Amino acid sequence: MNLTPNSKVIIQGFSEFISSTHIAQMKAYGTNIIAAIHPGCGGQQLHSLTVFDLVEEAVAKHGIIDTTIICVHPYQVLDAALEAIASNIRQIIIISPGVPPLDMVQLIRKAEATDTLVIGPNSPGIIVPGKILLGTQPAEFYIPGSIGILSRSTTLTYEIARELTKAGLGQSISVSIGSDAIVGSSFIQWLQILDEDESTEAIVLVGQPGGGSEEAAARYISEAIDKPVIGYIAGTEAPRGKFWRQTGTLAAVIGRDRDFGSAKNKLIAFSDAKIPVAEKPSLIPVLLKKAIKK
Template sequence: MNLTPDSKVIIQGFGEFISATHVGQMIAYGTNLIAGVNPGCGGQKIYGLPVFDLVEEVVDRYGVIDTTIICVHPYEVLDAALEAIASGIHQIMIISPGVPPSDMVRLLRKAEATETLVVGPNSPGIIVPGRILLGTQPSEFYTPGQVGILSRSTTLTYEVARELTTAGLGQSISVSIGSDAIVGSSFIQWLQIFDEDDSTEAIVLVGQPGGGREEAAARYIAEAIDKPVVAYIAGTHAPPARHWRQTGTLAAVIGRHPDFGTAKSKLAAFSQVKVPVAERPSMIPELVKKVIK
């Protein structure tokens, strides 16, 4: 994983998911954003960036590219990501939401075979405070420090950062893995990255109802993570999901506990492995200070 100010970064697509403000913020933050790719717009400039028709043209001009930020239409994400991988890019941030699940399955198989890290879809990306911003996270909520933030949510990611910053707790890395049904990287992958990161002293994990990612993360924390972890689960008062109106979810619920995927299940999983859980985002800094001590 290469997340340094020297990392070469490109943007694929200039659709509704990214704006001149986001691009300007990344550049102002020191991100080495060198070009954009937008088929049919080669030779132009968009948001001040030189634009190419193909990713391979950027590679030919600037050499190896470390990261691409994909902002194309959801149905074009797979093609954009495969083009990036074919050009030797092994860090992919997908901002676009609603990527077809079958496309994500194909992308994940290719990513695994090529050792490519995929963040998203439906993610605001990654920020290493004071060093690099990849995506649309508002940098003003962050300050350099030792607390890693790992989240499924978008806006809650920066809300937690703001709470930590206000309490005098800086952040080492903040990543939203994305809130689509199928995403590129997991809580488990990022827990391992944070656990091996020398600049991270404690981890805040932000989950939400749906699926079993938080339960799997809780088990992994108990088995393999040495650093202290604090959790927050959004939607604890949300009504249980109703599966019977969508026949496509039938296979997903047969044989599973009625609480599967609920906030209740996730809270129980963290309680079982003695990971402290904040009732509100404002309580997270207090719990972090306790586990660090």
């Protein structure tokens, strides 16, 4: 990964998923946004950014680009991402929600073949507090530190960051992998990244109803992660079969346990893996301090 203030960043597409306020916040935070891509608007200035028609034109002008933030219509995401990969961009953040599942399957296969890291879709992105902001996360909730936040949620990620900041627990990185049914990178991939990250001392994993990614993460933590991990599962009172946004669209498969994807199953998996779970966000700092002392 290249997540430093020197990383070259572009934005592909302007839509309702990103605003001039978000762009201004990223630039104010020190993120090196060098250009935007919006076919048909090449040569213009939008949100104080020079616009190119094609990604390859931006690469020809600025050289190697590290990260793209994709904000196009969901049905255009695959084309935008493949264009970025063809231009050797190896970090892709997809803000747009509701990308067709088959498009994501195709994108994931291409990303695996080219060693490309994909975050999202339906993600507010990544923040490395004090260094770089990639996406729409509110920077005011974060302070530099050693706690990594790994989440499927959007606004809940900010709430937990704020609780940590209030308790004096700064963050090394905060990543929302996205809350669509199929996302580009998994909890397991990011757990490995954070476990190897020297600036991360402990990890907060935030799950929610739908799918089985939390259960898989719990097993992986018990087998492979050495750093302390604190869990939080949202939606524990959600009725059976009710899921948030697109997270449950792949859960209704004939022959599966009727509790598949439920908060109950996720809590059981965390308990089996001996991962402390906070009952509410305000209790996460308490559990973290205990785990770090051990």
